[in-house]
Amino acid sequence: MKLDWTDEETEFRAALRASIQTNARPGWTLDDRDMPEPADVEAVKRFCAALGEDGFLTPHWPRAYGGREASPWEQLIISEETWRAGEPRGGQYMNTNWIGPALMAHGTSDQQAQYLTPITKGEVNWCQGFSEPDAGSDLAALRCRAVRDGDTYVVNGQKVWTSYAHAAEYCFLLVRTDPDSPKREGNTILLVPMATPGIEVREIPNPYAHHLIHEILFTDVIVPVSCRLGDENRGWDIVRNALANERVGIARHAHSEHVLDRTVSDATNHGVDVDDPSVADTLGMAYAWCEAARAMNYVAVAERISDPHGSRPMAAVSRSITGPMEREVAWACQEVLGDQALAGGTEADRQVVTGTTAMIAAGAYEVQLDLIGRLCLDLPRGK
Amino acid sequence: MDLQLSVEQQLLDDSLRAMFGDHAGLDRARAMAGSIDRDLVTRLDDNGFLDVCAEAGPIEAILVAERASEAVAAAPIVARVLVGPLAGFTDLPPLVGLVGSADGLVRYAGHCDAYLVLDGDEARLASRDDVDVEPVQSRSAYPMGRVRVRRSESMGPGSGHPLRRAWQVGIAAETGAMSLAAVEFASRHVRDRHQFGRPIGSFQAVQHRLARSYSMAQATRWLARRGAWHHSDEYHTAAAATFACLTARETYDNTHQVVGGIGVTSEYGMTEWTMRLLALHAELGGRRAHARRVAQSRQRLG
Ligand SMILES: Cc1cc2nc3c(=O)[nH]c(=O)nc-3n(C[C@H](O)[C@H](O)[C@H](O)COP(=O)(O)OP(=O)(O)OC[C@H]3O[C@@H](n4cnc5c(N)ncnc54)[C@H](O)[C@@H]3O)c2cc1C
Numbered sequence: 300m301k302l303d304w305t306d307e308e309t310e311f312r313a314a315l316r317a318s319i320q321t322n323a324r325p326g327w328t329l330d331d332r333d334m335p336e337p338a339d340v341e342a343v344k345r346f347c348a349a350l351g352e353d354g355f356l357t358p359h360w361p362r363a364y365g366g367r368e369a370s371p372w373e374q375l376i377i378s379e380e381t382w383r384a385g386e387p388r389g390g391q392y393m394n395t396n397w398i399g400p401a402l403m404a405h406g407t408s409d410q411q412a413q414y415l416t417p418i419t420k421g422e423v424n425w426c427q428g429f430s431e432p433d434a435g436s437d438l439a440a441l442r443c444r445a446v447r448d449g450d451t452y453v454v455n456g457q458k459v460w461t462s463y464a465h466a467a468e469y470c471f472l473l474v475r476t477d478p479d480s481p482k483r484e485g486n487t488i489l490l491v492p493m494a495t496p497g498i499e500v501r502e503i504p505n506p507y508a509h510h511l512i513h514e515i516l517f518t519d520v521i522v523p524v525s526c527r528l529g530d531e532n533r534g535w536d537i538v539r540n541a542l543a544n545e546r547v548g549i550a551r552h553a554h555s556e557h558v559l560d561r562t563v564s565d566a567t568n569h570g571v572d573v574d575d576p577s578v579a580d581t582l583g584m585a586y587a588w589c590e591a592a593r594a595m596n597y598v599a600v601a602e603r604i605s606d607p608h609g610s611r612p613m614a615a616v617s618r619s620i621t622g623p624m625e626r627e628v629a630w631a632c633q634e635v636l637g638d639q640a641l642a643g644g645t646e647a648d649r650q651v652v653t654g655t656t657a658m659i660a661a662g663a664y665e666v667q668l669d670l671i672g673r674l675c676l677d678l679p680r681g682k
Numbered sequence: 683m684d685l686q687l688s689v690e691q692q693l694l695d696d697s698l699r700a701m702f703g704d705h706a707g708l709d710r711a712r713a714m715a716g717s718i719d720r721d722l723v724t725r726l727d728d729n730g731f732l733d734v735c736a737e738a739g740p741i742e743a744i745l746v747a748e749r750a751s752e753a754v755a756a757a758p759i760v761a762r763v764l765v766g767p768l769a770g771f772t773d774l775p776p777l778v779g780l781v782g783s784a785d786g787l788v789r790y791a792g793h794c795d796a797y798l799v800l801d802g803d804e805a806r807l808a809s810r811d812d813v814d815v816e817p818v819q820s821r822s823a824y825p826m827g828r829v830r831v832r833r834s835e836s837m838g839p840g841s842g843h844p845l846r847r848a849w850q851v852g853i854a855a856e857t858g859a860m861s862l863a864a865v866e867f868a869s870r871h872v873r874d875r876h877q878f879g880r881p882i883g884s885f886q887a888v889q890h891r892l893a894r895s896y897s898m899a900q901a902t903r904w905l906a907r908r909g910a911w912h913h914s915d916e917y918h919t920a921a922a923a924t925f926a927c928l929t930a931r932e933t934y935d936n937t938h939q940v941v942g943g944i945g946v947t948s949e950y951g952m953t954e955w956t957m958r959l960l961a962l963h964a965e966l967g968g969r970r971a972h973a974r975r976v977a978q979s980r981q982r983l984g
Contacts, residue, residue: 300741301684302911372683576974583973586980587924591901598904601685619897672889675896676869679884
């Protein structure tokens, strides 16, 4: 056990940080990650292209696909440094973390040729079309239908809460192809160009952020069979794997820590005595939560290295610390800044968004606790 | 970064588990009530386990601390194996106590050969002959007392900081391991205990309490390991102790709640862990004192 970064890892981080500094749009924040304006979409693409040029977009990918098989620790460092900078990759972290790998594992050579290179060049945004109005935590209850018609599928239905849908060129879409089979069977993945006629994206209004969430309506959308990923009715396994990759090593702690640092300086500017014992107590607790989230994030990465095909209980443990950490940090900022926290545009204000959504998006907190009960504590299933 | 135990560390951990399995544990802890397990400490000493920090490193020392704590070993092993060496003390006798303030309560007071004393910015060493001990009755499962130091040797100006940091790591190591053991104990209970025609562990309300404690205990364990590795970094050590206090409280509340009435009896045994968690939660000023140090050290870093 060595709880230090190696010299190579430290150099990697420094070079990456310099690249982010050079290439990210000045003043980038987590709000911009949702790409509310067309200029933000372009900024994300420019940034990812530059990151790719510098070798920091997909270094963990296999050599055959343009990577250099960098370690999962380097992948984590990328996540730490990009989150710290407000994630200037926008939604493209999905491309590199799990959409690309899913294409490598299940795609045809034509699909790989078509989709992977644009990802490595940062040219493309994808969105994840899984959740539906009646299929959230119980994702297997999805109903969005794809009916085979010769060499095409005809898709009808609705996806909801979709991030980045307004900016995406493609949707990684989970559809039901066999409504009569059991819930986890009969589902298929389609790689759907968002420009296809019959697709309508609507922003869902909310008081948190512009273009945070969307719904996608599919009306008689014709998708060629060549856009299917993997076998028909075998989509669930792909999704399960994709979600496992999606949920490990997202370094939210790096951003939250930065939010606390900024809040301390904002508070000082507003005359708050941050050395006051009760203020320091609140801040110290929140920082301790960030460190706890960091520690378990690292454990989850180590588990991924040592047991890549196992049930990965530490991934659930990590997420069950990270979600509450976001909330603790959000409330700490509110407490420390008082009414000043309500002024838009501060990190404290933005933290309300992630503090609210982190325990819901990408799988509810309670589902993680269920997993821990089963995988770590051997507790019996409920009725 | 490498979080796996090396082959040697794994072997050490296996032998520690076997030793504490044979010579410590719940029954032994109950038998030792209010006393100190000298036999166990002698055995550890004879096997060279008390000096692993100097001979192998902080991770090895923390492995001893973890195994001793989960097995509710009735002796101040963590102070001797981890805290003293990390704070720079060498040639310590087998039984050492930790004194945080002039009138603070000290675990195993009156049973130790020497005391490491945190005196403001200074660390001091006092032998048993140089202190007066006033025993204090406590439900905390430790023999407690106030230690008044008459004579002591200073470790030099500034030496208090390493001692406090090492102590914070010790608190976290003990809390993480004890919390994991308490959660495991409570999990066994809820698997076996039936109400409403089903194991109470099948109720999600029960599962989630234990799962939450388990996660926090895991985080505390890893914060303690990181704290031991980076023991000269106050941000790490204070964060570990702060989170340990949160975990101690969460585990205390959740394990008692799900075990129900039997959990509060001496006979059942769970209080061997929870009462110790209560003491750890309070040591060195408790959660607020640690949290303030986190905030202060972060500002210094900034
Ligand atoms: C900001 C944001 C972005 C998102 N982005 C995407 C995206 O890009 N693509 C996509 O497909 N989806 C996305 N989602 C959807 C997300 O995956 C779902 O919100 C999540 O899976 C929960 O589903 P739900 O909202 O339908 O809540 P429900 O399933 O209705 O659950 C509501 C609440 O009930 C409780 N609950 C649910 N199940 C259980 C259980 N088994 N035991 C105990 N309690 C339970 C939990 O407290 C949960 O929060 C996003 C969501 C948010 C908030």
